[in-house]
Amino acid sequence: MLGPRQEAQAALFYEFSLEDHVPQNHLLRSIDRFVDLSSIRAHLAEFYSHTGRPSIDPELMIRMLLVGYCSGIRSERRL
Template sequence: MLFTNDTTPQLEYELVCLEQLVPQDHLLRNIDKYIDFNFIIDLVKPYYCENNGRPSLDPIVFFKMLLLGYLYDIPSERKLER
């Protein structure tokens, strides 16, 4: 079935604080602290149209997802999205 009409309410909520879950000395914290990913915007800017089309995923977010996949051996973008 292409579309579903699931009206089942969510019964539980869980509040999670990522600051408490990820140790301060974690590799990903260090990458985020020491690498400025803004250079990616300049690299990809010529490939984006400013006046038409739908907005895309932030190129920095996409790059970080691919970096995570490389570091943690996650070969699929779908698995990364989970």
């Protein structure tokens, strides 16, 4: 039947806040607070190709490696 929907659209989606699920004293918050990698993209920009599929963000990759190192994860595949 045509016309406005009677059910709530918000019921189809859910809200998720990372701030609510990561404790204040968690390792991830310390890494985010003390590690500043904002300028790394500019330094590595010349090494990335403009064709093909985009690669992993270098800032994200270094953060993942730090978390893996601190958690004892030795494999990039496991990260």
